[in-house]
Amino acid sequence: MTETTAPGTAGAADTAPPQEAAPDPRLAARNAGARRKGLGVLTAVLAAALILRGPQDLAGLHWSVQTVVAILLAVAFTLLVRALLAPVGPAAGPPAGVRVQAAAGLAVLGVAVLTGWLAPAPSNLMQVTYDHGIICGQVSLTPDGYITVEPDPGQAENRITAKARTLVPKESIHGMTEVRICEPPAAVPTPAP
Numbered sequence: 001m002t003e004t005t006a007p008g009t010a011g012a013a014d015t016a017p018p019q020e021a022a023p024d025p026r027l028a029a030r031n032a033g034a035r036r037k038g039l040g041v042l043t044a045v046l047a048a049a050l051i052l053r054g055p056q057d058l059a060g061l062h063w064s065v066q067t068v069v070a071i072l073l074a075v076a077f078t079l080l081v082r083a084l085l086a087p088v089g090p091a092a093g094p095p096a097g098v099r100v101q102a103a104a105g106l107a108v109l110g111v112a113v114l115t116g117w118l119a120p121a122p123s124n125l126m127q128v129t130y131d132h133g134i135i136c137g138q139v140s141l142t143p144d145g146y147i148t149v150e151p152d153p154g155q156a157e158n159r160i161t162a163k164a165r166t167l168v169p170k171e172s173i174h175g176m177t178e179v180r181i182c183e184p185p186a187a188v189p190t191p192a193p
Contacts, residue, residue, distance in 0.1 A: 072112035079105030131172040136182035137162030
């Protein structure tokens with residue numbers, strides 16, 4: 001007598017996908033520990049580098065750029081610390097969320113650094129009050145007793161901006177004020193050409 005099998009079940013045992021072995025909990029814990037150590041070292045190195053470099057690199061930037069960079073750094077380190085302190089081990093679930101937090105933290109940190117690097121450098125504009133009036137521009141000291149006032153190409157032309165390189169004798173200077181924009185005061189005489 002021949003054995004009959006139900007249609008569609010013939011050879012079902014031969015075509016079943018092989019069962020994957022359950023992941024070793026010790027291996028998962030060791031990998032999670034190594035990931036945590038690596039992320040901790042990376043976060044510590046980045047924090048140390050930023051602390052050692054200090055805020056002087058950002059001190060010359062506009063306050064709005066300083067604020068944006070500070071917020072980005074806070075967000076970056078918050079994400080990195082959250083990824084670092086995430087629970088580890090087989091019971092913690094897949095580390096995909098932790099990887100996303102770590103990658104996002106590093107990306108935000110990169111954006112913060114690039115923002116600081118690529119921000120426009122402040123111009124050293126000085127408003128010089130002297131015997132003939134007021135002149136505004138980039139100032140440098142010359143060894144022969146004069147202050148050189150150079151025009152700043154980023155400034156709109158008005159009655160106090162330097163039109164060309166101007167030499168002002170030191171003894172005729174009454175005051176110098178650092179300014180962001182060369183704006184003429186309301187009631188001050190225009191400098192002589």
